[in-house]
């Protein structure tokens with residue numbers, strides 16, 4: 001199968017990190033096709049970044065559709081433009097936050113989320129509510145590590161991340177930890193060795209969910225919410241979305 005792995009921010013280094021994690025997890029027969037926008041914010045850490053990144057992300061979904069990919073992954077923990085992407089795509093579209101929450105809820109009764117800036121906490125809380133995981137999520141913690149600092153994480157930042165994971169486990173009762181950024185996908189193995197609970201990275205969780213849906217022959221439902229978008233004139237820089 002072909003999986004389009006979209007990093008919706010413009011950091012090519014972050015795309016490379018997640019591609020390595022995805023390829024290491026995917027079946028040998030799965031092709032991972034990386035996709036990074038040319039325009040937009042270098043990292044996505046607030047609603048403004050997310051809004052600007054979303055239009056470019058939808059262009060990438062359309063590109064993936066032209067390449068006949070079998071699944072699209074939106075690899076940013078805010079799951080930006082996920083519903084819009086599902087309106088556009090026929091193949092499954094998987095957001096890494098939703099993928100990680102789903103996996104965590106299968107292997108733990110209460111899980112914690114450890115993410116980047118405190119600024120992003122409401123976004124994670126909002127997604128937990130939207131997806132209905134709030135009763136099983138007992139902890140949402142920030143490290144205040146900026147997304148781009150994850151590209152070359154130093155020991156001090158790594159220890160900070162580990163300390164917040166431990167606090168989620170010991171103080172908040174987390175039985176599994178969801179890592180709250182695609183740029184943390186290369187840290188999951190080390191953290192798994194050093195912490196006493198399962199650690200879940202959304203990128204690799206999304207790859208395995210995409211492979212499962214493909215093997216089951218399941219596509220995005222085109223009835224109702226994820227039905228085709230409403231056809232209408234679009235002008236200016238968005239004229240390419242006109243009928």
Ligand code: 2AL
Pocket residue numbers: 009042043044045075076077078115116117120147180181182183
């Ligand atoms: C993210 C992420 O995964 N990619 C990005 O640019 N920002 N997540 C986050 N919590 O800040």
